[in-house]
Amino acid sequence: GQNIDQPTEMTATEGAIVQINCTYQTSGFNGLFWYQQHAGEAPTFLSYNVLDGLEEKGRFSSFLSRSKGYSYLLLKELQMKDSASYLCAVRDRGGNYGQNFVFGPGTRLSVLP
Amino acid sequence: ETGVTQTPRHLVMGMTNKKSLKCEQHLGHNAMYWYKQSAKKPLELMFVYSLEERVENNSVPSRFSPECPNSSHLFLHLHTLQPEDSALYLCASSLTVNTEAFFGQGTRLTVV
Numbered sequence: 001g002q003n004i005d006q007p008t009e010m011t012a013t014e015g016a017i018v019q020i021n022c023t024y025q026t027s028g029f030n031g032l033f034w035y036q037q038h039a040g041e042a043p044t045f046l047s048y049n050v051l052d053g054l055e056e057k058g059r060f061s062s063f064l065s066r067s068k069g070y071s072y073l074l075l076k077e078l079q080m081k082d083s084a085s086y087l088c089a090v091r092d093r094g095g096n097y098g099q100n101f102v103f104g105p106g107t108r109l110s111v112l113p
Numbered sequence: 114e115t116g117v118t119q120t121p122r123h124l125v126m127g128m129t130n131k132k133s134l135k136c137e138q139h140l141g142h143n144a145m146y147w148y149k150q151s152a153k154k155p156l157e158l159m160f161v162y163s164l165e166e167r168v169e170n171n172s173v174p175s176r177f178s179p180e181c182p183n184s185s186h187l188f189l190h191l192h193t194l195q196p197e198d199s200a201l202y203l204c205a206s207s208l209t210v211n212t213e214a215f216f217g218q219g220t221r222l223t224v225v
Contacts, residue, residue, distance in 0.1 A: 004155075033213060042117075042203060042216035043156070087156065091211075100169065101146075101214075103156035 004104035006088055011110045016078050020086050020107045022071045028093030034062050034073045035087040037106070043087055046073070075109075083111045116140045117217035119204050125223045126194065134189040134220050136204030144210045145187040147179060148203040150219070156203070162187060163210050194224045 003025040012018040024032070031050040035043035047055055049064035049071060061074040073086055088104040117138045126132050136145065147159040161169035162181040176198075178190040187204055201221050205214035 031211070042218050045213040045215065048213055089156075100171075101158050101161070103158075105155045 004088055004090055004102060006086075006104045006107045008105065009108045009110070011112060012078055014078055014080060014111055014113050017074065017076050018078060018109065020073045020075070020088075020109065022073070022088030022104055024069050024071070024088070024090045024104070026069075026090055026092045026102075029066060029090065030093055031091040032062075032064055032071050033089040033091070034060075034071075035089065035103075036084050037087060038084045046086075078111050080111050080113065083109060085109070117204060117206055117215050119202075119217035119220050121220055122218065123221045123223075125225060126191070127225055128194060128196070130194075131190070131192040133191065134202055134204075134222075136187040136189075136206075136217055138185055138206040138215075138217075140206060140208075140215065142206035142208050142215075143184055144207045144214075145181060145184075146205040146207075146214060147177075147187065147189050148205060148216075150201040150203055152200075160189075161210065168210065191222075194222075196224050199223045 005023045033048050034046040036046050037043040047062035049055055049062050052064055052066055054063045059076045064071045085106040085108050087106045091101045120135045144163045146161050149157045158171050159173045160179045165181045176193050180188040201219045203219045204217040207214040
């Protein structure tokens with residue numbers, strides 16, 4: 001099976017930098033995704049990592065270490081609109097047909113003025 | 114707007130009713146998904162279709178029955194549901210099963 005862990009809640013100040021961690025245990029790892037979900041809305045794709053290292057996309061960056069089963073999402077120059085839940089999701093080759101996609105519990109980020 | 118449209122947005126149904134959720138995408142994607150999102154719980158993958166063929170079924174009760182008539186449409190047929198099935202049901206699509214998914218706005222289902 002899979003186990004994905006994220007902090008439940010985080011708080012940061014506007015303009016600051018925040019790092020949201022995700023640890024996972026899985027067999028047949030085949031990629032890790034980060035999504036943002038505002039309350040009452042659909043999740044939106046932020047980033048994808050399948051190889052070790054850092055992927056940068058504007059104010060958002062995501063890091064992966066496959067040997068440690070660890071990823072983080074880094075948000076720079078925080079804005080009030082960044083207040084949302086951030087979901088870590090892992091894809092592996094498990095499941096009934098070899099395609100399994102599991103979401104973590106999500107981290108609710110509150111950005112304060 | 115992600116290009117994935119779900120209807121209805123809200124649905125209230127009794128335990129003896131039969132209803133269907135509809136999902137439509139015009140992104141040219143080949144994979145479609147149904148997810149369930151309950152309060153205080155992670156998103157749960159229910160079904161995966163690739164090129165109109167079901168490729169994943171995560172031990173979902175038979176009272177949920179998916180249908181994928183073509184690569185642009187996905188349905189979730191519901192019958193004899195339980196109150197604990199009340200949740201947000203999200204549809205998603207992706208170019209292939211190996212690429213990122215785009216989500217619809219979801220159907221908020223309440224079973225009474």
